[in-house]
Amino acid sequence: xxxRAKPKQFLELHGKPVLLYTLDHFxxxxxxxxxxxxxxxxxxxxxxxMLHRYDFKKIIKIVPGGSxxxxxxxxxxxxxxNICNKDDIVLIHDGVRxxxxxxxxxxxxxxxxxxxxxxxxxxAKESVVQxxxxxxxxxxPERSTMYVAKAPQSFNYPLIWKYYQMAQKEGLLSIDSAHxxxxxxxxxxxxxxxxxxxxxxxPTDYYIFRALxxxxxxxxxxxx
Numbered sequence: 001x002x003x004r005a006k007p008k009q010f011l012e013l014h015g016k017p018v019l020l021y022t023l024d025h026f027x028x029x030x031x032x033x034x035x036x037x038x039x040x041x042x043x044x045x046x047x048x049x050m051l052h053r054y055d056f057k058k059i060i061k062i063v064p065g066g067s068x069x070x071x072x073x074x075x076x077x078x079x080x081x082n083i084c085n086k087d088d089i090v091l092i093h094d095g096v097r098x099x100x101x102x103x104x105x106x107x108x109x110x111x112x113x114x115x116x117x118x119x120x121x122x123x124a125k126e127s128v129v130q131x132x133x134x135x136x137x138x139x140x141p142e143r144s145t146m147y148v149a150k151a152p153q154s155f156n157y158p159l160i161w162k163y164y165q166m167a168q169k170e171g172l173l174s175i176d177s178a179h180x181x182x183x184x185x186x187x188x189x190x191x192x193x194x195x196x197x198x199x200x201x202x203p204t205d206y207y208i209f210r211a212l213x214x215x216x217x218x219x220x221x222x223x224x
Contacts, residue, residue, distance in 0.1 A: 007040055008200055009095040013210055018200060019047070020054055021098035021213070026091070027058050029105050034083065036061045037095070038076040070173045070180070074164045077157075084157040089113060091152040092160075092177050096200040099212060100152070104194045108154040115189040116156040119178045121147040122193040150193045153177045159186075 009019040019037075026032045035056075039047050041064035051059055063079045065072035073092055080090065089112045091105065104120065111118035124146035130139040153176060160177060163184055167174065174180035181188055200206050 007043060008206070010043065010046070011200070011206055013213060016054075017050060018098055018206075018209070019095040020050060022093065022095050022100075023056065023059070025098075025100050025102065025105060026093070027056055029102055031106065031109050032058060032091075035059045036063065036076050036079050038063055038065045038072045040065055068173055069176065070167070073177060074168060077161045077164050080157060081161070084161075086156075086158050088157045089154055090157045090160060091154045093152045094199055097151050097197065098200075098209065099194075099196045099198060101194050104191070104197070105152065107191045108152045111189055111191055112154040112156060115187075116159050117181065117186065117188045118152075118154040118191050119188050120150045120152055120193045120197065121190045122150055122197065123147055147190065149176065149178045150197050150199075151176075154191075 009022075010017045012018075013021065023035065023037070026035050035058045037047065037059055039062050044062050044064065047062060051062075060083075061079050063075050066075055076092070077090070084090065089109055091108055091112075093100075108118045108120065124143055127143050128141055128146045129137045130141070131137050155177065160181075163180055163186065166172075166184070167180060172180075172183065174183065178188060196212050198205060198209065198212075200209055
């Protein structure tokens with residue numbers, strides 16, 4: 001994404017940033033008590049103005065992100081240290097993943113309460129190949145057993161915070177929270193993703209999001 005003018009989470013659809021479409025799902029969900037947003041540091045003031053304009057009530061902190069996704073999650077979890085207790089569930093979600101649903105959030109919370117972990121995942125639609133050098137294919141696993149990790153990724157707070165603290169001490173970086181727990185051999189449980197749970201990463205993703213969102217709007221308005 002060419003983000004010289006504006007970071008991808010602040011790209012607008014109908015005058016509203018993508019990030020706020022994402023936050024709406026959590027703001028409106030009855031089981032979500034508080035929201036902490038991890039944001040690019042030089043965009044925090046702009047975000048505060050946006051949140052005030054759209055009257056968000058559940059956002060209690062905005063903290064600066066790190067140079068990687070792993071560091072940003074660490075910063076967010078650290079900001080919860082004096083807020084969460086041993087039974088609390090934390091849902092970790094991408095600001096640029098706006099096409100989720102109330103049901104998906106509910107399923108994440110229920111499974112994380114039961115098993116301490118809940119990873120949203122989608123069955124792989126095409127064959128997955130493994131290559132160590134990027135030139136030769138080393139392994140092609142059975143597609144029926146392959147899934148793509150998505151978000152939310154949800155956890156008992158003390159459990160996930162413990163492993164991010166361990167990683168911090170060891171200088172370990174992960175792709176996402178599911179990857180981190182897999183490194184440490186923690187058992188994880190899966191929640192099947194809703195359709196179109198896409199992450200806006202490239203320009204084409206934005207246009208797909210716009211088309212899907214407008215199609216869903218038309219369905220509600222016109223009943224088609």
